[in-house]
Amino acid sequence: MHPVLRLMPILMITLVMLLLSLTSVQGQTDSKPLILPFEEGPSLNTWLLGQGYGNTTGAYNNADRWYSAGQGMHFGLDFSAACGTPLVAVADATVAFVDDLSFGSAPHNLILRHESLGLTTLYGHLLNTPPLIQGQFVEQGQLVGYSGDPDGTCDSRPHLHLEIRSLDYRTTYNPVDYMDANWHSLALIGSFSNRFFQIDLDNARQWQTLGDQPDVAFGGRRLNAYAATWPPAFDRTPPASVPPAITSMPIPEDVTVTLQPLETTGCCADFWWHPINSNQLFTIDGAINSRASLFSWDVSVPELQGIVSTTPPPYYSPDFALSLTATEEGAQIQNIATGETWQVNTGGNPPAVNADNTLLMWMERGGATVPGQESPTNAVYLSNIRGEDTRLFMAEEGIDATWLDDHRLLLTLREQPNTRVDVVDIITGERYTLGSWYRPRAFSISPGGTRLAFYLSTQPNETDNGIYWIDIKEGAQTQKVSWIGAYRWRDGNSLFVVPFTPQSTVHQLWLYDIEEDRLRPLTNPTEQPFAIMDGRWLVNSDGSRIVFRNAVNGGSFSLLSIRDN
Known part of the structure; x- marks a missing residue:
């Protein structure tokens, strides 16, 4: 491709970012007293x-290890940042403590007092002793x-671990309520896990958004x-299976994208698409103090069809046959079609089904993976679909496995x-090595298991930062794209993209064609403003619809439909 053409996506996104920044000024809420704690933007x-x-999945899975003193909750915000990233005061303050590890957050920390605001802030896991002394006054941005x-x-x-506490240090508050930022834009990319919050199935709507935390x-x-x-605890979660390959219709240049709410009362704690039926959507929802249910929707109407089962829900084979x-x-x-049931004994480890429903695979983990410690030795087991002919396939330190299709596993070590x-x-x-990368994030496998996408951030060599894809075949080379944003596979050849525009309160949908190395917009943010809440959005099986909660419309459960004119 001609170098000028390769620059076009960058120029287009730059123009859109300028337009979105104008939109964000009009949509900005009342100013909050604290700024973000960094010299530079995200x-x-x-x-x-x-x-x-608050109620994060990470806190739930590590409540006893790291968060027992704070009611099992994550009592701050975590920002991924390379060592040595400059930090600034979020507001005018007096230095209360320097390196007082009774507050935790080693190896170094800093506590500032904002008397006029009735708040204190803790900066944790600092690189070295802060260049301040107790009692010193600091200005916002210093x-x-x-x-x-x-x-x-x-x-x-x-x-960086950042906390906002009361003046007596005994209570922490949600930083989202005090810090001036476009949080739903920040949540599009960077999360440590594929969802932010853990669901109490007896109170499913509680504490499920960035802004609603205790x-x-x-x-x-x-x-x-x-x-x-829900989701299950780490040691009760089955390995992943890649959805089957699909054939999606090309999206024409004059495509029409419609935006409509499906539900406006606060649904849904979790949601996912049927892997084959492109019109069927599943959601978890429930009233206060009652057990949540798994619901089915027909989005072609659209309407709620009814209850599928109680919760926690089962999980399924890639084609939804089992x-x-x-x-x-x-x-x-x-077997969903015949109703036949059978039991399999996998030593209490939940199994995953391969693409043609003939084999099971499960992990026997040697312990929890704890950053900073040696990875446990995990074992990969295989059996037939009846749980018979069980065999130990491999056991290695720090290994995880995902079904790619009926006979291949993708291994991360x-x-x-x-x-x-x-x-x-x-x-x-x-067996072959596809690649080895320094702290890669957000692995995503295309339907059918043919390609892998991921991103690299804060690399030792800044030019390595970016979003990449690679064919899953021996000898393949990574390809770096010219855009930055959240991404979801539409099919094996294209990605839906939401550009990362952290200064904006609204988002835009783009389409990236891998074969053509071409990025083009599908929605206009001034005519069709929406904002994906908490970074969670999912594409249906034929790539024609996207579901998410829309922050622009009060968090309504919403649907984007891509239709040929």
Whole structure:
């Protein structure tokens, strides 16, 4: 492609960012008293929002390890940032403490008092002792320190942990309520996990957005000791299976994209598409103090069809022919068409089904993966679909496995600070390395298991930062795209993209064609403003619809439909 043509996506996004910045001024809410704690704005070169405050999935899975003092909640915000990233005072303040590790957040920390606001702020996991002294006055925006790594390596999990507390230090508050930022734009890219918040299935709508989170009282009872929850705990989550390959219709130049609300009362705690039926959508929802249900929607109408099951829901084979319900021994499998059921014993480890429904694969984990510590040795087991002919396929340190199709596994191996990705054929045993990268993020496999997308941020060499894709075949080379944004596979050859415009309150949908290396807009933000809440949006099986919660419309559960004129 001609170099000028390769620059076109960058020029187009730059123009759109300018337009969106004008829109964001008009849509800005009342000013909040605190600024973000960085000298520079967010980007792949500087910092990204990694973990929200409050009822996060990370806090739920690590409540006893890291968050027991704070009611099991994540009592701050985590921002991914390379060691040495400059930090500034979020407001005028007096330095209260420097390196007082009774507050935690080692190896170095800083506590500022904002008397006029009735608040204090804690900067945690700093690189070195802040260049300040107790009692010193600092102005908003003044340099106060540099971000570091709680493990002291700058390769393990470098990030800033920021807390907003009461003046007596005993209570933490949601920083989103006090810091002036476009949080739903920040949430588009950077999250440590594929969803921010854990669901209490007996109160499914509680604490499910960045803005709706509880105050945390240190020493109080645990708030997330849920009797029933979703998603399952880390050690009860089955390996992933890639959805089947699909044939999607080309999107013409004069395409019409419609935006419509499906529900406006606060639904839904979680949602996902049927992997084959492009019109069927599943949601988890429920009233206060009652067990949530799994619902089915027909979005072609659109209307709510009814309840599918109680929760927690089962999980399914890639083609939705089989449902799997976790048991103490392993799983109960049901053929949805015939109703036949059978039990499989996998040692209590939830299994995943391959593409042609002939094999099961599960992981026997040697322990939790804890950043900064040696990775446990995990074992990969295989059996036939009936749970028979079980065999240990491999056992390696730091390994995880995903079904690519009926006979291939994609393996990720943590080799700090790199992650290596291998592909293995379970029939022939042939194995090759697809690549090894320094702290890659957001792995996403295309339908049919033919391509892998991911991004690199805050790399030692700044020119390496960017979003990449690679063919899943031996000898393939990574390809770097010319845009930055959130991405979802439409099919094996194209991605839907929401450009990362953190200064804006509204978002825009684009289409990236891999074969043509071409990015083009599908929506106009001034004519069709929307904002994806909490970074969560999903594409249906034929690439014609996208579902999300729309922050522009009060969080309504909404649908974007891409139609040929």
